[in-house]
Amino acid sequence: MTSKALYNELEQVDVQFVGVEISGERHDYCMVYTSFFFGKVLMFCMRTGKQILLSSDCLFDVDNMKKMFQIEDEEDINHLILFLKDVMRKREDSQQGVR
Template sequence: MNLFERLYDEQEDVKVQFIGFTTESARYDFGIVYTNMFFGKPLVVCMQTGRSTLLCAEEAENWEHVKKVFQIKCDNEAQDLSLFFEQKLPTMSFESQY
């Protein structure tokens, strides 16, 4: 009996960028995986906590989403992190996602 239905099993060479920086009250270390999977959205991984999300620049504008995903306690820190991602991540049109 087959318990799992395979949805995809892809392999690709990807670009990964590691970025570490500090703010007034925190240190951040992220890995950003640029892939063709997931509609081309980068996979953003917090190297300190292991939390990750698919994120493009437009989605990063929503600092409350960034705060929730990476469990940031301070609104100002989340806003700063959101601004960083807006500048760093590629933009994605809605049409290219769906």
């Protein structure tokens, strides 16, 4: 068996910690903004340790979001989607110097 290194990159990244309570349950995430992953955000669920690659386009696919975040309730996933849209919009605005 042989191995071949595919990449070994060191990068300074921005990390954002966000949390929201939905239907009495905490949702805490670490969002890693990097130049890797084609502009997607690398998210870690602080409760489960699950990792997710998330783009702003993902936020429009409710069924996929339910699967990724393991949230079945339609109202709960919509609250999370609205929260993440707001977080990502504010991040984009701050990167463009808009307040």
